[in-house]
Amino acid sequence: MQSHFIINDTPLSLYRYPISQSNRSLQAWDAADEYMLSYLEEQNLLNDDSNILVFNDSFGALSLNLLDWSTTVVSDSWVAHQGISENLTQNSLDAPKLTIADSLNPLPKATSIVLYKIPKSKALLTEQLIKIKETLQGNVTFIAAARAKDIHSSTLKVFEKYLGTTTTSLAVKKARLVFCQLDNQQQHSSPFPTIWPLENTNFHISNHANVFSREKLDLGARFFMEHLPKLHEDQTVIDLGCGNGVIGLTALSRQPKANITFVDESFMAIASAKENIEKNLPNGISQCQFTVNDCLSSFEANTADIVLCNPPFHQEQATTDHIAWQMLNDAHRVLKKGGELRMIGNRNLAYHIKLKRIFGGCKTIASNKKFVVLSARK
Template sequence: MTTDAILGEHHLTLHRFPLEQKNRSLQAWDSADEYLLDYTFEHHCAPQHALVLNDAFGAITAALIAQYPTIRVTCVSDSFVSHQACQYNLAENTLNTEHVTSQNSLTSLPQDVDLILMKVPKNAGFMQHQLAQISQLATDIPVIIAGKVKEIHSSTLKSVTHFLSEPKTSLAVKKSRLIFTTSTGKPVKDKFPASWALEKTDFTIYNHANVFSRDSLDIGARFFANYLPQGKKPIKVIDLGCGNGVIGLLTLAKMPNAKLTFVDESAMAVASAEQNVLHNLPEQSSNCTFIQNDCLTDFTPGSADLVLCNPPFHQAQAITDHIAWQMFVQAKQTLKQGGELRIIGNRHLEYQEKLNRLFGNCKIIGNNKKFTVLSATKRG
């Protein structure tokens, strides 16, 4: 994995997180970061307070601090891993962090910024939410948005136009492009969090902007819901990568005495899961814990009876299975002897082979043309 970056005139060592991932082809910055920073350094000589949105591993923040030693930077991300990476990479390059503020995507934006740098997020609804937040700020703040050419569509520009001033775009460089716009001082209403009725139940599901399948039950969760546990035992269950918490919520409905822990690396996912339990099953909320974390890092070994998981096969824009493998390994560590990991995955991902290798056993408990539900047991 390449860790030596040249951003502007600055040589930086940048690590992708989690540090233990094995995919050597991935790095902690991309050509859109390079383009964004080159343009910023050339055209903005002395910004006082920069707002940085969606800096995946801290490359933009680190380069800004290196270029402008007295600048204040507010770094906003929905990702627990991104915040970890940013802090690590700043320290790795011995950069001054005194004026760097990290905040999650649920916090209001600072009002006194004079430059906004943004990476295009994968989720279009999340981008609309962030643009709505920017629309609440003062007028004429420069906004520079960077992304790969394939990520910037006519709909992207339409969203920018709806919330901010008429955008202009750059030429493509290394398959990346910049969008230039400014705040208008005219607030535009944010449509999030959204809500919808959960089919075949009396539940209403609430979703913040950066939550997968925010308008309806996704087809994977719908199939997984047929294979959730039920009964009256007071077992300890973890909904790992919980998203809006619908799997954990349905498990609570079937297991009223269970203790549920909802875990996700997205702040908006964890907040959505908590809101959904409080609204739909308030009498069971005292048996629930909601944690933003990097999978099950630092969870107590042997502390759970059951882990439920619909693992992702991407990190931001990169397709990779290292997060799924991390989830499986840490689930095994967190389970009690005799505890179970139960997952759903696309059939082509071959999770059965991975679980057999890790647990020494794995059985199919359900499948259709697209998905497979698998169960692995921790044995002595």
């Protein structure tokens, strides 16, 4: 059990989500969360009228400590939304003043304090800062935080450019705070979604800020698209970890009578996948579903003919293979008997070992210097 003590001296038990993930040594909060909360208390920044806007809180370390105030927590991650809800439940906490919002919702205008956990993705940082500046004016206290080693001079320039005057704190336990005034007069419009043409097709792929391979086709996805299984009419196909949906889009273009479900844990990814089918294959939209989920945790067993997957290998800053494990285990559970998981991975990740454990074996469909495409049947 991982406990956390903070501003009002209330001990909280915080877990990473999903609870079953194998690397239990990873903590559900970091020194940047602690620093931001203790700074709020030391500087006496909260009063009865405070309206707090929290960004990118992974598992509730910030928001669970701010339940006495009107607080909105914004995250693009469905896993983070679940983590916050689960940790509320685990701690038997009621949260009538807490709103959990996704990254595509408008921001609440009545905000007095922004607590901003700096995300790994510079694109998401840019998008969120532009939106903050567009929505909030005047007397807003803005405090960002991250591990000191993740705050580069280029990061501070982004804050200067999109918000205004930026200063930093001393490092405490290897974390640092960033303070901004929203005083930059220049308005910036968002460069997102980015749009690129998909080679050898008439398709254009649109990508919200937090979407994988935002600028161009991923090399792995390109190789995977050359080695997708041949689909039959009416087959039920899942594009697992769909990102912008390029894999499912390609599958649907080759078999217009397939039913495709696009699944990702990023709200922006699911929004992009939907836009990409609507714009590129509008006649196919009625055969498609778009679902935010943690792998296939909400899917029924024995329901899919094919799962297509280009798995991730990190969760925010943490490099871990628990998502790949969960994706492959979920795929096995959700596939019908005889159904196929077709996946791609970097050669050095040795997914065939996991597939052997879960499916009892697998077949190599293709490989090159970097990638291998594998097929496993239930």
